[in-house]
Amino acid sequence: MTKQSATETLRELAKEIYEVSFTLFKIMIPTLIIIKILEEMGGITLLGELLEPVMGWVGLPESMGIVWATTLLTNIYTGMLIFFTQSMNEGLTVAQITVLSGMMLMAHGLPVEARIAQKAGIRLSVTLTLRIGGALLYGYLLNMLYSSGQWLQQPNQLIWQPDDLGSSALQSSSLAAWAIEQIQGLFAVFIVICLLLTTLKLLRIIGFERLINWLLSPLLQLLKIGKEATTITMVGITLGLSFGGGLLIKEAKAGHIAKDDIFSSMGLLALCHSIIEDTLLVMLLGAHISGALWLRILFALIVISLLSRWLLSRSAAFKTRYLFTNGSA
Template sequence: MILVRVGLAILSALFINLVWHGGHETAQYGMIAPQDEQLSGIWAIAWHAVEKAALGVYQLAIIVIPLMVGIQILKDLKVLQWFSRMMAPFTRILGMKENTSTTLAAGLLFGLAYGAGVMIQAVKEDGVSKKDVTLAFIFLVGCHAVVEDTLIFVPLGIPVLPLLFIRLFTAILLTLIVGFIWNRREIAKNNIQNAFER
């Protein structure tokens, strides 16, 4: 998982650096206006830093607190079970059994940190195989917490729809490739065992 996460980060950075030639203009971070005047004096700089930090925390709180309340409401209303049933065909396409859908749904909706408890419980209760849980986490490394992460990037002025689609595409492609290779190795291993048994 570490190799997949670090590898994806490095490859993404290299790809974006080679393909995208924008971003030279001054960034506008949500409600924080760009700084035009030069600050002088330790107190002016310190006050400016505290002011900007408080505004940044406020912007994240506006997004994260309602999101966490919403996640708890979704848990209480058993929306995860419904979403898991809707995801079952998608898990089959990615090369996993249907019992992996709850693990995948928890990671997509709640993220790896907030959804970890739900995912671990789902793996234990649903009897998810090592292969399926590995494929699920490979997918989630590329694309997890699609609601939370997408909303957190809004105050930074990042165009979130392209970011979301790139994450989904990368996660699906990577999971399909790993699943295909894993299935081929299992078939080859079974063929060798069958040949020895004869």
């Protein structure tokens, strides 16, 4: 690589980092502020009360409603803190922990992640239906599976829990502490974006990206995901929807990825993303790897394969009206 081409590559990389970071921060910062306001007004508690009757449908006690509500509006970390305060007197089984964890893995951080999907070109109603509906269906199926075979019915033993459970992070942190925490989180996101885009650029230069596309092409054809979206989809599956979605937004704006591919990719990421970090987190709660990882991957592949074949075969007018946004919503 010549000095001129190396300089041009670095310039392109810096531009990509700026575009992806700016796009994500425009979504994340206002949303985080709104969620904090809702927390202070008791919005999470209200949602938890609304979800209490639903918990019985998936074989969980009503008290787990506040755990899932917190996870839906914030993230898995905060949901875990609430779980530790709620689960001490419930005597949950490993199966129940796995069901709850599966639902948390599929539906969390919706205000931020659903907005990212919307900016990528998928309607908000589609994302929310897929993630919340998918989580409930997955929880129901897991509960039926474990109950019918009497699997994982032993009492759960927490692998780890915080030393101080006197108050949750939502109650104990001051506004200043919350602001510092969010700034640290955004800085961490920026660092990951820098490392991620640099790695992707190197993979393209050495040709490894083409090899990955070739190896995964049979599976992605089954899911109706074109090769242009292969690498980005894998980023989302391994690192998280925010990163995969941020890259999809950039490529969609540039016109490099078809809307059908974006739908299939974002649909898959809605049900199965960040399979390393998030899976390890819920296993700290005692979740079994069968439901936290393997069955979740299988469920996501089956659902998106069926949905892609059914919805993407419809007319362009149907897809424009019900599935796609223009990416600027």
